Amino acid sequence: MAAVDQPRPIRAQAEGIVMQELTPSQTVGPFFGFALPFPEGPIVAPAGELHIVGTVYDGASQPVPDALIEIWQPDATGTFPTEPRPDGFRGWGRCGTDADGHFGFQTIKPGPAEPGSAPHIGVVVHARGILHHLVTRIYFPDENAANAVDPVLSRVSGERQATLIARPDGDVLRFDIHLQGDHETVFFDV
Amino acid sequence: MTAALPPYRRDGMQAHPPRDHAAYRSTALRHPKQPLLPLPHSMTELTQPMLGTGAIGELDHDLTQQHPGEPIGERIIVTGRVLDGNRRPVRDTLVEIWQANAAGRYIQKEDQHPAPLDPHFTGVGRCLTDNDGRYRFVTIKPGAYPWKNHLNAWRPAHIHFSLFGTAFVTRLITQMYFPGDPLFPYDPIMQSVREESDRQRMVARFDMETTEPEWALGYQWDIVLRGPETTPPDPDEDH
Numbered sequence: 125m126a127a128v129d130q131p132r133p134i135r136a137q138a139e140g141i142v143m144q145e146l147t148p149s150q151t152v153g154p155f156f157g158f159a160l161p162f163p164e165g166p167i168v169a170p171a172g173e174l175h176i177v178g179t180v181y182d183g184a185s186q187p188v189p190d191a192l193i194e195i196w197q198p199d200a201t202g203t204f205p206t207e208p209r210p211d212g213f214r215g216w217g218r219c220g221t222d223a224d225g226h227f228g229f230q231t232i233k234p235g236p237a238e239p240g241s242a243p244h245i246g247v248v249v250h251a252r253g254i255l256h257h258l259v260t261r262i263y264f265p266d267e268n269a270a271n272a273v274d275p276v277l278s279r280v281s282g283e284r285q286a287t288l289i290a291r292p293d294g295d296v297l298r299f300d301i302h303l304q305g306d307h308e309t310v311f312f313d314v
Numbered sequence: 315m316t317a318a319l320p321p322y323r324r325d326g327m328q329a330h331p332p333r334d335h336a337a338y339r340s341t342a343l344r345h346p347k348q349p350l351l352p353l354p355h356s357m358t359e360l361t362q363p364m365l366g367t368g369a370i371g372e373l374d375h376d377l378t379q380q381h382p383g384e385p386i387g388e389r390i391i392v393t394g395r396v397l398d399g400n401r402r403p404v405r406d407t408l409v410e411i412w413q414a415n416a417a418g419r420y421i422q423k424e425d426q427h428p429a430p431l432d433p434h435f436t437g438v439g440r441c442l443t444d445n446d447g448r449y450r451f452v453t454i455k456p457g458a459y460p461w462k463n464h465l466n467a468w469r470p471a472h473i474h475f476s477l478f479g480t481a482f483v484t485r486l487i488t489q490m491y492f493p494g495d496p497l498f499p500y501d502p503i504m505q506s507v508r509e510e511s512d513r514q515r516m517v518a519r520f521d522m523e524t525t526e527p528e529w530a531l532g533y534q535w536d537i538v539l540r541g542p543e544t545t546p547p548d549p550d551e552d553h
Contacts, residue, residue, distance in 0.1 A: 142325075143325050143326045144323055144325055144326030144399030144400075144538065144540065144541060145326060145329070145399075145515065145538055146326045146327065146329045146330070146399060146515075146538050146539070146540065147329075147486065147488055147515050147516065147536075147537045147538045147539070148329045148330050148331060148488060148507040148512050148513070148515065148516055149330045149331065149486060149487060149488055150331070150474075150487065150488045150489040150503060150504075150506075150507075150516070151338075151340075151487075151503060152474070152476075152487050153474060153489075154424065155412075155414075155420040155422040155424065155425055156412060156474065157422055157424075158412070158420070158421050158422045158436070158437075158438065159410065159411075159412030159437070159438040159474070160410065160412070160476065162367060162368070164366070164368075182343040182344050183342070183343035183344070183347075184343050186343075188344070194363075194485075196358065196361075196363045196482050197358075198357070198358075204357065204361040204364075205364045206362075206364060207364065208364070208366065214364055214365075214366040215363065215364055216363040216364055216365055216366065237356065237357040237358060238356055238357050241356060241357075244358065245358075246358040246359065246482050248482075248485055250487055251344060252340050252344075253338070253340030253341050253342075253343070253344035253345075254333065254341075254344055254345070255330075255331040255332070255333055255335060255338065255341060255503070255506050256330045256331055256333055257485060257487060258333075258346065259353070261358070275354075276351075276353060276354075276356075279351065280351065284348075303343070303344045303345070303346060304343055304344065304345065304346060304347055308346055308347065308348050309346075310348070310351055311346050311348075311350050311351070312350055312351050312352070312353035313350035313351065313352045313353060314353050314355070314359055314483045
């Protein structure tokens with residue numbers, strides 16, 4: 125917790141700027157579908173055989189048809205891409221939900237990005253009604269040993285851990301996102 | 315092995331609106347009720363997504379030239395710098411914008427506001443910031459429009475902005491407003507930001523220097539994303 129709660133000396137403070145004057149976040153609104161999604165957005169790895177699908181639900185367990193999901197992950201060796209690669213692996217993806225609240229990505233399973241951390245994918249959720257995007261993570265169901273010692277996952281109570289772990293569903297992995305309610309997904313303060 | 319990346323600053327984050335803002339009704343069922351779990355910044359948060367959104371086209375920044383004819387409306391130039399919380403320019407970063415047309419209508423089919431569509435206006439633009447962190451768009455001033463949040467609810471004119479910055483944690487989606495709009499006090503989305511001084515940072519400044527004679531009104535709007543806790547010396551910075 126110390127790393128999170130204790131302010132560190134920052135260069136800007138030395139220069140006399142006491143606080144970041146950030147531009148506030150605002151909702152993506154309902155009408156972004158003509159602007160932000162693009163055809164290759166859900167294709168994180170063109171040759172990838174891992175399909176991660178999910179549905180976004182609101183607090184009344186209704187699907188959210190106007191959400192935008194963005195993900196970011198390293199390759200199978202745990203390396204994040206910094207430039208276009210011959211195989212088209214991008215690491216980043218964007219997918220709007222459809223009328224039934226569904227989204228899906230074609231990718232590969234990431235390797236651990238750091239020693240001691242379990243493989244995971246970073247997730248950002250934008251939607252109408254979300255004034256400041258939400259951040260969560262996708263962990264993998266076949267990584268019990270690594271998940272058990274992951275520094276983030278191990279801090280989540282057992283019952284809620286399940287909201288961060290994708291589950292096998294036929295040929296795909298399913299990662300549903302519950303914005304609120306009994307199965308509310310764990311979201312992070314980044 | 316590259317040098318460890320510095321974590322990002324956590325001060326100033328209260329400028330962002332609370333996710334539970336009852337006056338904006340759509341937040342009611344769409345905000346988490348459990349406290350957010352503090353997440354120390356690791357590689358996933360500190361690396362910069364490689365977007366692969368494709369090359370920027372020559373006319374992507376000019377929303378008035380994306381069709382054979384010119385759109386109806388007040389032609390404007392919107393420009394400014396993308397800075398980090400340490401006031402450093404954010405270079406080569408993608409800026410995406412989208413907006414309603416001059417009549418207050420989005421091209422998206424779900425928008426049923428009975429105002430005319432404009433066959434010469436899509437309302438989507440993008441560009442990369444330059445070495446000074448500057449972006450520039452040419453567009454038309456969007457109209458205000460009604461929405462169903464409450465009786466007689468109207469959104470002040472705004473342009474949506476999407477930015478990425480230098481890391482996964484610097485992501486920002488926001489809206490730029492126009493100075494002096496009488497709808498500000500009535501808009502629960504803008505008013506979701508708690509402090510007036512923070513709200514003012516979402517309002518562009520009319521600028522005669524940016525205004526081009528016989529052509530277009532100019533607006534300046536700087537955007538500030540989170541900055542890292544420590545920064546390496548900047549070779550381009552004057553000392």
